[in-house]
Amino acid sequence: MEAATVRAAAPPAWRANLATIAALMARAKNELIRVPGAAIPGVLAPTIFFLGLNGVFGALTQLQGFETGSYESFIVPVSMLQGAGFTGAAAGVNLARDYEQGWVDRLLVSPAPRWVLLAGTVLAASLRSLVPATFVLGIAFAIGAQWPGLDGLIICYLMVAVTAAAAACWGSMLALRFKSQSAAPLMQAGMMALILLTPAYAPLALLQPWLEKVAEINPLTNVLEAARQGFVGGVTWADTWPGLLALAGLLAVLGALALREMRRTNV
């Protein structure tokens, strides 16, 4: 009778899972509020890249074949995605630190499923990525970037948030494999390479042949083109769906790999 009462009082599994994810996200948010300095590099680095690249390579718009006369409009989605990449990598570094300090061990002995633990980390990174993206976008508008339209802006933010989730899966996978913050450069360099080996600096047709070939097979190219479309022209479904598909694929693959590492990790 007593056992039946306890069973009846227990919340359904989906609600407990949601509560765990919310708690993990709240922990990440608390970290952001309590240690604001920790978020500064993630915000500063893409901003410096944005202003620096704009100042250095701005004259490239004079080249024939450049689709816009405003380099700041062309480059701002790259910097927003870079911010997402850095934020995702930072989630991996934080997970590695949590492992080193024993916090992950405590999570692993809890009754929460592994995918719930991963989802908390990934969704928190996804939300955090909106901070550097908004900061860079504000600077871009201040120096004359084109308004992408509401639809262009929503698509751009969606691409940023999901890219951060994919980057967090990548970072988490490495964190759980190496179990050390020393893997941080690998987390950062991997995402940086994926984001920059695209038509980041110039349109596909103006890239060097080797980079053009790499960019054509890099899934992030579709993501960048989708995020950029509103800034350099109109928003179309034809430019949007390849980005969505690429991100869904990346998230599925990297999510599965991160989950596999999470399941392999023992206390």
Place this chain on the structure above:
Amino acid sequence: MSDLATTARVVRALGARSIRQTFRRPQLISPIVVFPTLLLAVQTGGAGAGVELPGFPPVQSFLQFMLAGAMMQSMMLAGNSGGIAFAVDIEMGFTDRLFAAPIPRFAIVLGRLAGTAALGLFAAIWFFAIGIVFGAEIEGGVPGMLLATALVTASALAVGGIGAAIALRTGSASVVQGLFPLVLVVLFLSSAFFPQELMIEPAKTIAEYNPLSFIVEGVREPIISGIDATQTLEAVAAILGIVVLGLVLSARALRHRLRVG
């Protein structure tokens, strides 16, 4: 053994230790090798069409133009990494043990700087190797390569002096690490990645007066056209200026560190 020989031995031992330390820690070596190499590849492939812009100096390829910029980036980050490692030594008490040893205090800083200079030398050789493998011609030939390598090594020593001064003053690795974005700012506001005449204002004007631009041009000239006495002298003067600044700051910071312990 004379005092000078003893000091040289200490400097050599500490320099070798700092090089080993850098190569053993991925977080120290990757900013010096991985990131500049990645950026060199991406910028060469992405902005290579820039050589067709009117006003771009005559070059064999954009890779040839960019080699000096990559060396500068690597050298600046070597200075920053050296500062971080020095600050870690202070945090862990290793420097205190050195201060208690019967060796000159300046040898402790010089040892760290020798290591940073060696990393600058490594960066120059690394990027020359990459450039040659991927078809960049070195117009100044072997003398040009030697001159550029010497300038990169000397500037690593100079920038390392500033990193060491900040490490000594703050004693905090995270503070020195926090200077990483500043390194990027200084780089972007110089002619490291694009000709100064083709940059956009205000970066263009700042780059004109940025000492790093003088060093970059001194390193680039032997690569893209041949040795030029004026640009070499300007680069040497800029390096000397940074060396003097680094020495003054390091001396003051060392006094401060010895006072506060």
